[in-house]
Amino acid sequence: MKKLFIAGNWKSNKTIAETKAWASEFCPKVADLASEKERATVVVCAPFTSLSTLKEVVQNSVYPVALAGQNISKFGEGAYTGEISARMLHEVCGWVVIGHSERRKYYGETDEDLAKKTELAKKEGLNVIYCVPDDQTVVPKGADVVAYEPVWAIGTGKTDSPENANAVVASIKSKTGATVVLYGGSVNAENVASFMKQTSIDGVLPGGASMVADTFAKILRASIESTR
Numbered sequence: 001m002k003k004l005f006i007a008g009n010w011k012s013n014k015t016i017a018e019t020k021a022w023a024s025e026f027c028p029k030v031a032d033l034a035s036e037k038e039r040a041t042v043v044v045c046a047p048f049t050s051l052s053t054l055k056e057v058v059q060n061s062v063y064p065v066a067l068a069g070q071n072i073s074k075f076g077e078g079a080y081t082g083e084i085s086a087r088m089l090h091e092v093c094g095w096v097v098i099g100h101s102e103r104r105k106y107y108g109e110t111d112e113d114l115a116k117k118t119e120l121a122k123k124e125g126l127n128v129i130y131c132v133p134d135d136q137t138v139v140p141k142g143a144d145v146v147a148y149e150p151v152w153a154i155g156t157g158k159t160d161s162p163e164n165a166n167a168v169v170a171s172i173k174s175k176t177g178a179t180v181v182l183y184g185g186s187v188n189a190e191n192v193a194s195f196m197k198q199t200s201i202d203g204v205l206p207g208g209a210s211m212v213a214d215t216f217a218k219i220l221r222a223s224i225e226s227t228r
C-alpha cells in the first residue's frame with residue numbers, strides 16, 4: 001500500500017494555550033487510525049515557541065505525531081540575534097521546513113541561503129522538508145522530503161489540478177532524485193483525496209487547514225481511506 005506523508009504548517013500562528021488545545025483535540029481524534037501509523041507519517045510544523053509544549057502533549061498520542069520547526073538560521077550558534085540554530089532546534093524536534101515561499105518572499109531567502117540551511121540542518125541530524133514553487137527550482141542535496149507549492153495556490157483557496165500537480169511532482173522526482181514529494185497549496189479535507197490518489201504524489205502540506213484540529217484529523221483520515 002502507498003506510504004503517505006502529511007505535514008501541517010501552522011505558519012506564524014498559535015499561542016502556547018492554543019497549541020495545547022489543538023493537540024488535546026487532535027490526538028484522540030486520530031487514535032483509531034493507529035494501525036496505519038507506519039504507512040502515514042504525520043508532522044506538525046509549529047512555531048518555535050510552541051514546539052516544547054506540543055512535544056509534551058503529543059508524546060502520549062496513540063497516533064505518533066512528529067514535529068518540525070519552520071526555519072533555522074543560515075549560521076551556526078553565535079552572535080546572530082533573533083536566530084535559532086539547527087542544533088538548538090534539533091533539541092526539540094526532528095524536522096525542519098526550509099525554503100517555504102513565504103521565507104523566500106518576505107525574508108529574501110535565496111537558493112544559496114537555503115542550500116546553506118539544508119547543509120547545517122543535515123549536519124545536526126535534522127530531517128528536511130524542502131519547499132519549491134515549481135520543478136525548475138534547485139533542490140539542495142540532503143532534502144529528505146520535497147514539497148511542490150505553487151505560490152498562487154498558497155492561502156488562496158485555489159489548488160493546482162491534481163493531474164498537473166502529479167506531473168510537476170513526477171518531474172521534480174526525475175530531475176532531483178527525490179523520493180518523497182508532496183503537494184501544498186490550499187489542501188483541505190475535501191480535496192486531499194484527489195491529490196493522495198495521484199501516482200507520484202506522496203503526501204500533502206496543508207497550511208490553513210492544519211490549524212483546525214478537527215480538519216487536520218479529517219485530512220489524515222481521508223488520506224488513509226482514499227489510498228487503501
Ligand code: PGA
Binds near residue numbers: 153185206
Ligand atoms: P495553505 O498553505 O494550505 O494555507 O494554502 C500551504 C503552505 O503554505 O504550506
